[in-house]
Amino acid sequence: MSDAFTLYGSSSSGNSLKPKWVADKLGIPFRWVEVNTFNGETRTPEFLKLNPAGQAPVIVYPDGRALAQSNAIMLHLAEGSALVPRDAFARAKMFEWMFWEQYSHEPTIAVRIARKHYLGMSDAELDPALLTKGNAALARLELQLAQTSYLVGQGLTLADVALVAYTRVAHRGGFDLGQYPAVKAWVARVEGDLGLKPAD
Ligand SMILES: N[C@@H](CCC(=O)N[C@@H](CS)C(=O)NCC(=O)O)C(=O)O
Structure with missing residues (x-):
């Protein structure tokens, strides 16, 4: 990957920041x-040519190849690096967390953040299931992080990057990380690893 790529993303979108943080961490220019x-x-004809799903992030190489989906982009950028475990089972565990993130964490926590913090919707207007399911996701993280420093063993992997993106700003969605001390400590640990200032 010698040619710098272009990353189309939104600074307020955790999904967009995930590949940015990986590229920064690995010193990949973009x-x-x-x-x-x-x-x-993201719905203009020009943007839809890059990503027909009409979403950020998407990366585009100088030769025109484009890749969407935050976790797919991270995997592509981090291939062969220490962010992807070499051991097959540990790598599969990383995928387990990343697939879970997209199905059970992001659709509840990120969606509540977007609606409450960015679109200004009141709690009464929000689907109560977002809070219940979001807290269930945070409890699932707490269960793991009370046992290990990172989601897969003792080192930073893409699973941590994927899951910290919206967890670190979960308070914007009305979630209280004070209820999840191991998650709170892990957020600070991962922010340190990625060189991020604490959110808000
Ligand atoms: N599963 C996708 C989700 C991407 C996504 O939902 N992007 C949002 C911003 S966080 C977006 O571009 N929304 C604009 C739209 O849907 O029109 C990923 O992980 O990249």
């Missing part, structure tokens, strides 16, 4: 193009 995901910029 160009960031800010996209507003709330005003239809």
Whole structure:
């Protein structure tokens, strides 16, 4: 991967920040193009040519190849690095967390953050299941992180990057990380590893 790619992303989107953090951590050069995901910029004919799903993030190489889905982009960027365990079972465990993130964590926590914090919806307007399911996801993380420093054993992997993205700003969605001390400590640990300042 010698050619710098362009990352189309939104600074307010954890999904967009995931591949940015991986590229920064691994010293991979790229160009960031800010996209507003709330005003239809991802639905223009030009953007749909890059990602027909109409979502950020998407990366584009100088030769025109494009890749979407935050976790797929991270996997591509981090292949062969220490962020992807060499051991097959540990690697599969990393995938287990990443698939779970997209099905059970992001659709509850990120969606509540977007609606409450960015779109200004009141608690009464929000589906109560988002809070219940989001807290269930945080409890699932707490169970693991009370036992291990990182989600897969004792070192940072893409599973941590995927899951910290929205967990670190979960308070914006009305979640209280004070109820999850191991998660809170892990967020600080991963932010340190990625060189991020604590959110808010
Ligand atoms: N599963 C996708 C989700 C991407 C996604 O939901 N992107 C949102 C921002 S976080 C977006 O671009 N929304 C604009 C739209 O749907 O029009 C990923 O992980 O990349």
